[in-house]
Amino acid sequence: MAQETTPGTSLEGSHPTYTYKVVLLGSMSVGKSSLAYRYVKNDFREFLPTVGCSFFTYTHNLESATVKFEIWDTAGQEKYQSVCHLYYRNAHAALLVYDIAKKETLKKAKLWLEELEKKFLPDEIVIALVGNKTDLAAEREVTTEEGAEFARTNGLLFMETSAKSNHQVNDIFMAIVQELLRREKEKASAPSPHERSTIDLKEGTPKRRCCWL
Numbered sequence: 069m070a071q072e073t074t075p076g077t078s079l080e081g082s083h084p085t086y087t088y089k090v091v092l093l094g095s096m097s098v099g100k101s102s103l104a105y106r107y108v109k110n111d112f113r114e115f116l117p118t119v120g121c122s123f124f125t126y127t128h129n130l131e132s133a134t135v136k137f138e139i140w141d142t143a144g145q146e147k148y149q150s151v152c153h154l155y156y157r158n159a160h161a162a163l164l165v166y167d168i169a170k171k172e173t174l175k176k177a178k179l180w181l182e183e184l185e186k187k188f189l190p191d192e193i194v195i196a197l198v199g200n201k202t203d204l205a206a207e208r209e210v211t212t213e214e215g216a217e218f219a220r221t222n223g224l225l226f227m228e229t230s231a232k233s234n235h236q237v238n239d240i241f242m243a244i245v246q247e248l249l250r251r252e253k254e255k256a257s258a259p260s261p262h263e264r265s266t267i268d269l270k271e272g273t274p275k276r277r278c279c280w281l
């Protein structure tokens with residue numbers, strides 16, 4: 069298992085570097101490894117079994133920032149479920165992957181969402197719902213509207229992809245990058261805890277209070 073890393077931010081002038089942990093979750097064989105492989109290596113292999121967890125890194129050199137992704141690809145097999153919480157601990161983003169040709173895999177993605185909601189506050193993690201295998205259009209069991217509606221009502225990013233035909237794989241990872249950067253900006257423009265003051269009614273004088281005690 070890869071060593072867990074602490075995300076970091078280094079501010080070099082106006083070009084910061086952010087490191088994020090991104091996890092892929094979902095049923096067995098929905099294409100989690102294939103999506104990671106397509107994204108990082110721009111390739112597709114028919115056979116990419118995951119034993120436990122595998123690990124990829126990818127660096128985005130954007131105009132405004134450098135964004136490093138540590139992508140944790142978890143195995144969908146039931147026997148690994150009991151240790152899965154170790155994989156998504158401290159994650160900044162999660163892709164909940166289902167197979168558009170297997171309805172029950174969307175149910176499993178919904179269960180993953182419940183699990184994440186127990187462990188993270190909404191602003192702690194960016195979650196994307198990903199309907200993979202759009203190239204199997206003739207076998208489709210989940211409509212685009214069904215996925216989109218579930219994502220909309222739960223505040224998730226949503227995209228349908230095909231790791232095989234390279235459809236929207238880059239786009240979903242880039243949507244996650246953009247959302248993470250948007251949140252960084254929002255955090256940076258929020259008043260710093262040092263700036264907040266409270267009034268001590270007993271003494272009648274404004275006091276600075278540190279908010280993370």
Ligand SMILES: Nc1nc2c(ncn2[C@@H]2O[C@H](COP(=O)(O)OP(=O)(O)OP(=O)(O)O)[C@@H](O)[C@H]2O)c(=O)[nH]1
Pocket residue numbers: 094095096097098099100101102103113114115116117118119142143144145200201202203204229230231232233
């Ligand atoms: N047609 C099609 N097949 C795909 C696609 N993505 C993955 N597959 C196939 O689906 C099977 C499972 O893919 P994986 O990437 O190993 O799926 P996984 O979710 O990582 O599976 P586990 O590691 O067992 O949890 C393989 O045979 C892949 O070739 C896709 O977009 N289209």
